[in-house]
Amino acid sequence: MKYLLILFYSIFIGCYNIYGLALQEEKSNQIPSKEHTNYKLSDWPEEIPESIIFIIADGTGIGQYTLSYYANGDFAPARFDHIGLVATHPNDGECASTCKRVTDSAASGTALSAGLKTYNGAIGVDKEKMPVKTMLEWAEEKDMLTGLVATSSVTHATPASFAAHVDYRKKEAEIAQQYAHSDVDLILGGGKKFWPDSLIKIFEQNNGQFIENLESKINFKKKILGLFSQDGMPKVHEGRNPSTTKMAQFALNYLQNASNGFFIMIEESQVDWGGHSNSAEYIKGEMQSLNELIHFILDYQEENPKTLVVLTADHECGGVAVHDGADGDLDIRFTSDYHSANFVPIFATGPGAEVFDAFMDNTEIGRMLIEYIKN
Numbered sequence: 001m002k003y004l005l006i007l008f009y010s011i012f013i014g015c016y017n018i019y020g021l022a023l024q025e026e027k028s029n030q031i032p033s034k035e036h037t038n039y040k041l042s043d044w045p046e047e048i049p050e051s052i053i054f055i056i057a058d059g060t061g062i063g064q065y066t067l068s069y070y071a072n073g074d075f076a077p078a079r080f081d082h083i084g085l086v087a088t089h090p091n092d093g094e095c096a097s098t099c100k101r102v103t104d105s106a107a108s109g110t111a112l113s114a115g116l117k118t119y120n121g122a123i124g125v126d127k128e129k130m131p132v133k134t135m136l137e138w139a140e141e142k143d144m145l146t147g148l149v150a151t152s153s154v155t156h157a158t159p160a161s162f163a164a165h166v167d168y169r170k171k172e173a174e175i176a177q178q179y180a181h182s183d184v185d186l187i188l189g190g191g192k193k194f195w196p197d198s199l200i201k202i203f204e205q206n207n208g209q210f211i212e213n214l215e216s217k218i219n220f221k222k223k224i225l226g227l228f229s230q231d232g233m234p235k236v237h238e239g240r241n242p243s244t245t246k247m248a249q250f251a252l253n254y255l256q257n258a259s260n261g262f263f264i265m266i267e268e269s270q271v272d273w274g275g276h277s278n279s280a281e282y283i284k285g286e287m288q289s290l291n292e293l294i295h296f297i298l299d300y301q302e303e304n305p306k307t308l309v310v311l312t313a314d315h316e317c318g319g320v321a322v323h324d325g326a327d328g329d330l331d332i333r334f335t336s337d338y339h340s341a342n343f344v345p346i347f348a349t350g351p352g353a354e355v356f357d358a359f360m361d362n363t364e365i366g367r368m369l370i371e372y373i374k375n
């Protein structure tokens with residue numbers, strides 16, 4: 001009898017692990033997806049803003065914020081008054097067969113800039129590759145001053161989605177050409193290699209001033225183009241200079257002379273690249289930079305309460321999760337070296353911020369900010 005019990009027991013333990021899952025059971029992590037709803041924002045705020053500061057932390061989801069919270073200490077996003085969650089899928093493929101849930105920065109950049117779903121790779125164009133009007137272009141039409149700041153090349157997908165219209169994101173030289181002829185008042189970041197001298201000349205002839213460091217004396221009556229590296233700017237932990245916050249400071253100093261308000265998009269571009277390279281160190285540095293930027297921008301907002309500040313991400317990158325490592329360290333793990341479809345947070349403070357206390361589709365952010373600018 002005793003031997004029989006031991007036999008049964010070892011058969012039981014042999015087949016099941018401690019969670020009761022049969023070990024031989026075939027597990028599949030491929031599960032069918034269902035039709036989803038694009039949730040809308042229905043509220044209209046009591047007050048709308050005079051100026052908008054839109055911060056996009058590229059590739060920054062809950063895992064990246066959690067990493068920063070435990071690795072960097074001080075957590076600036078806690079200063080925001082309103083928090084929501086955002087679904088980021090593109091409109092790419094037929095949902096019955098090849099539908100994509102994971103977006104790239106071009107499709108989601110266009111969702112955020114123009115309030116419209118499009119295909120992966122699309123910069124400021126719809127599914128038929130027709131240009132769509134962005135919030136920055138609406139701001140220009142309303143005589144607001146406009147700015148773009150990025151730590152990638154300024155012609156990279158996210159900033160490009162606000163001020164250019166091309167069918168494919170890799171056409172950065174063409175995007176630079178469109179910028180040179182555009183009415184964007186201020187552009188700061190990397191990517192000098194996409195601006196041959198002949199193009200800089202065209203920009204200057206179009207009432208532009210080109211600078212390569214923030215100490216340059218500037219003419220406030222001219223449009224400003226500042227390029228500080230050949231490609232993307234150096235990583236934070238390798239000594240980025242100027243810092244994202246320094247560029248933001250310079251930009252606000254220029255834009256706050258606006259008589260009719262301003263719109264600026266500031267991108268902390270490289271949290272995403274840290275996710276692509278599965279580097280916790282890289283993400284930690286970029287999140288530190290984002291944290292400093294948030295403090296600076298929210299201090300500015302306190303002094304200028306008619307300004308709305310919105311912070312969100314275009315998508316998550318890396319499937320980042322935070323675990324306990326040895327000796328009290330963090331063990332950061334990645335599920336991928338590409339983007340995930342995980343929801344991303346949105347934070348907001350200022351007039352019109354309260355509508356973002358919700359679960360929403362990413363196009364709703366674009367749509368709502370455009371409504372604020374139009375009104």
Ligand SMILES: [Zn+2]
Nearest residue numbers: 059105272317
């Ligand atoms: Zn990416």
